[in-house]
Amino acid sequence: MPLGLFAPLPLRLGGSAEEGWSAADHARVCADLVLLKKSAPLAVWTFTKVGATVTIHDYYGLNGAGAVYAPDDISLIGTGAVGFNWSIRLFEDPYQVVHPLSAKHGKVSGHGSTSLRGDVVVVANGVSVYTFNGAGAAADGKATVALW
């Protein structure tokens, strides 16, 4: 049976722009997808720390969107300092292909109406975040963390 005619898959590249998928178009999809994968953020979330209470808002990650995918091992390091770690540092895609999550880069940015800056320390299972007020003193607050 000819592929791509009566059989759904494997798909034979070619055909018209309206009913087919050319090799050139497919190649562009592959090239762009690969380059996007190289630079896509690993995860982004916003959190609020007030004393011993840390709340994560709207986690987006390559591993999933929502609280169930966010770092689940949250450690209080001190004022303005909190560790976000995945206790099981594995990403399982929809096809049960598993690979470890591994952050290499991090960035934190403060929220609010007054100065709040932040630093990150990338660790084995996640990231530690340190936030400071305008005077350079450790301070709790709200911030967004992005990892790559």
Next chain:
Amino acid sequence: MAIIPTGLPAWTRTATHTNYGGNVNKRNYLSRGAIDALTDVGAEAICRLAADLEAIARTAPFATITYLNDDGASAPPIIETVYMMTGVRTTSYTGGAAPTGYPSAARNSDGDCTFTFASSYSDAYGVAGTFAIKHAIVSVHGTSVGEGVVDILTTTTLRVRLFNGASALQDKRATLIVW
């Protein structure tokens, strides 16, 4: 009749691999793989593409904006470059006169402005998806100490304040990333 893609645009963060043609039980017809790798795309490749696209669509920024406060004239900031999921603009514009489809920005005070996005955008196929700001990061440009903070006011408005090393509001150039 134009095709309507399945699912919603990427900025809604709702797409799954099935929207891209993936399925955990997907298989090649009669379990026969691709005969020629140069001409055929098999179920395995479709599923990998779908799963990876689902993943990166979740974390891709909706907009990356570099702008310059224009406090000398107490005017809206100058939006210098915008990379958005819905378009790229490399010609600068005044925040108070945003081109169709791009965010506007209004000056509040020195180093302080508010960006306004639309509540809905459409993709290349005309499928509309609700947009709601969830995360934002700002970084200051320049050779002197500076920093910025964001404040998500509503689902479509975002206030950004830029400070100098003394934590005083000051006009600066900055890059804002919004999810």
